[in-house]
Amino acid sequence: MTEFVLVAGAWLGAWAWDEVVEELPSARALTLSGLAEKREVPAGQERHVRDIVEEIERLDLRDVVLVGHSYSGVPVGQAAERIGDRLRRVVFVDANVPVDGESFLDGWDSDWVREAVAAGGGSWPPPPVEQFVELGLTAEQAARIVAGATPHPGATLTEPAALTGTLPTLPATYIKCLLDGEEPLPAVTELLRNPSWDLVRMDSGHWPMFSRPRELARVLREIAA
Secondary structure, three states, rough: OOOOEEEOOOOOOOHHHHHHHHHOOOOEEEOOOOOHHHOOOOOOHHHHHHHHHHHHHHHOOOHHHEEHHHHHHHHHHHHHHOOOEEEEEEEEEEOOOOOOOOOOOOOOOHHHHHHHHHHHHOOOOOOHHHHHHHHHOOOOHHHHHHOOOOOOEOHHHHHHEEEOOOHHHOOOOEEEEHHOOOOOOHHHHHHHOOOOOOEEEEEEOOOHHHOOHHHHHHHHOOOOO
């Protein structure tokens, strides 16, 4: 049976996937160190990669569809290389992808994030409700995100990814949420040139697990079929 492992992006824990998990009986969501119920656990980029790999190995999961949203595409892409034949497919939901030797903050206009981390004492504070509403969420959905969000550990954003070089050859799908811009980042576009990668478009904002959970679950089932 296909096992879906879902990893949320910045500020969020496993709870962010609750409505998607309801639609995918074989799915489990994972909270990364330094966030939500693990907020007191020290975390860097490598720790986040190990969080994912160790959980998959601990549960002895096979036929894994590993899903990363937004920030978590960086550790998820690295973990996908490390779990070997346990992987069925890696899926990036409107996510950044890892580039060897580069951090999450490299490759895009992220100066404003660096400034926010500096102002936040080394953590990236969650944005206010208004910012989420502007990006396609209802006031209720935005309030839910902010209520559950925790500051994101800054080291996970600045430490570089370490790849083995197999990511371009892995079976992979990139889900582009069109209300967040029609074109993926350049690093994603480069990976999509590989025959084992494909692109799916969703008419949604950046947080489809909140705004379109049933549709996202359906897309994930179709990808895994």
